[in-house]
Amino acid sequence: MITTDILIVGSGIIGLSIAREIYNRHPDLKITLIEKEAAVACHASGRNSGVLHAGFYYSPDSLKSRFTVEGNELLTNYCLKNNLSINRCGKVVVAKDESEVEGILELKRRGDRNGVDLELIDEKRLEELEPNAKTFNKALYSPTTSVVNPKEIVEHIADSLKEKVNILLNEKFIKRDDTSTISTNRRKIKFKHLINSAGLYADKIAHQFGIGQKYTLIPFKGLYMEYKDSSLIHKHIYPVPNLKNPFLGVHFTITVSGKIKIGPTAIPAFWRENYEGISNFNLSEFLEVLFYESKLFFSNAFNFRSLTFEEFKKYYRNYFIHQATHLVKKIDTNKFGNYLAPGIRAQLLDTKEMKLVMDFVVELGENSTHILNAVSPAFTSAFSFSQFIVDEVEEKMELKTR
Secondary structure, eight states, X not given: OEEEEEEEEOXXXXXXXXXXXXXXXXXXXXXXXXXXXXXXOOSHHHHSOOEEOOSOSSOTTSHHHHHHHHHHHHHHHHHHHTTOOEEOOOEEEEOSSGGGHHHHHHHHHHHHHHTOOOEEEEHHHHHHHOTTBOOSSEEEEETTOEEEOHHHHHHHHHHHTTTTSEEESSOOEEXXXXXXXXXXXXXXXXXXXXXXXXXXXXXXXXXXXXXXXXXXXXXXXXXXXXXXXXXXXSSEEEEOOOTTSSOOOXXXXXXXXXXXXXXXXXXXXXXXXXXXXXXXXXXXXXHHHHHHHHHHHHHTGGGHHHHHHHHHGGGSHHHHHHHHHTTBSOOOGGGEEEEOOOEEEEEEEETTTTEEOOSOEEEEOSSEEEEEEOOTTHHHHHHHHHHHHHHHHHHHHTOOOO
16 A cells, blocks of 8 residues: 555646646645556547637636636746747637628627637638638637647656656556545555546546536547648638537647648547547446437437537548538648547536536545546646646645645
8 A cells, every 4th residue: 555645546637737736836745646558648638639729619607718718828838938849820710601600709709708819800801810711701810729739748747747746657546445545456545635637537436436426428539630731721720619519610720740630520439438449448338328328319418419410420531521621712622631540528418417518527525526527628728727626625635835
């Protein structure tokens, strides 16, 4: 058995940012972080688009709006200070037709209320900013949206914590033994406070602590496709999203190196690490996910049925490409290349109300904190969100910040 003050489960950007924040405030505390994989950032944190969002999609009363603007600034400064890759290319959101102009105006209203640097522009101004982008009448320009290399950032944070935090790789949470002890695949760990930032398995761990029983995680697969001509565009180009669901639609993303890709999909997956083929197949997960997805499909909650049909069509290459082509004036569809490494979005489902939860969800136990829903823009928000989590932990543990 090992003993620790703080035990963090999961070495994605959230878990590592929390460890960093606790150490910065309380270097005298013993902090242990466990990760079931052989390296950090093997799942959502290392497989996301790397876009640093500005914060104008989210309703002003949400945790997302609270943390995204500040998180964007903090992570941008972290990259600049540590010479990490960042492409500060900016982003435009374009309307397909007159029916989407109101969506542009709603995003501008949200952005204004959230304190986002955002410009409502016409077609002439859009042509100056991104000549190949196509819109109807109005568009939005977000200068603070940028893109980073997500794995590089997470690995840098982990490296900065060496000698400060005990990071145990290949260390899988197995079960809760009692109020202050857990078992892993290797040992028992006794803790004063546990922080659950286990991503795809956060709900399963929380349930062992009697927390978040009405929630389960539903996995959605995100696929991107490369475009083999970096001169096509110079800024991210996004469509107007359906604000009733948590997905932003297929868009053009520029990488830190200037390469271009389209995506992502939001295809319902059948088990939690259903990346490719039958890899990581888990029968119990498959049955559980299928049960809830079937309920959503037949009840058609939040139009899940039409979402499912729409998303599965994106497995057809030409259909997927077509979803992006209306965003630009000129494109050579022959220059689309391969699908890139898929990611899985862990989306929280409220099983009582049968609806997807749009905002971050954090619930507290007697001596534990559970991050149940840390979906996009969790990467952007990681530093500001971790400050909020550590504030909660300090209050729970009756710690005083130095």
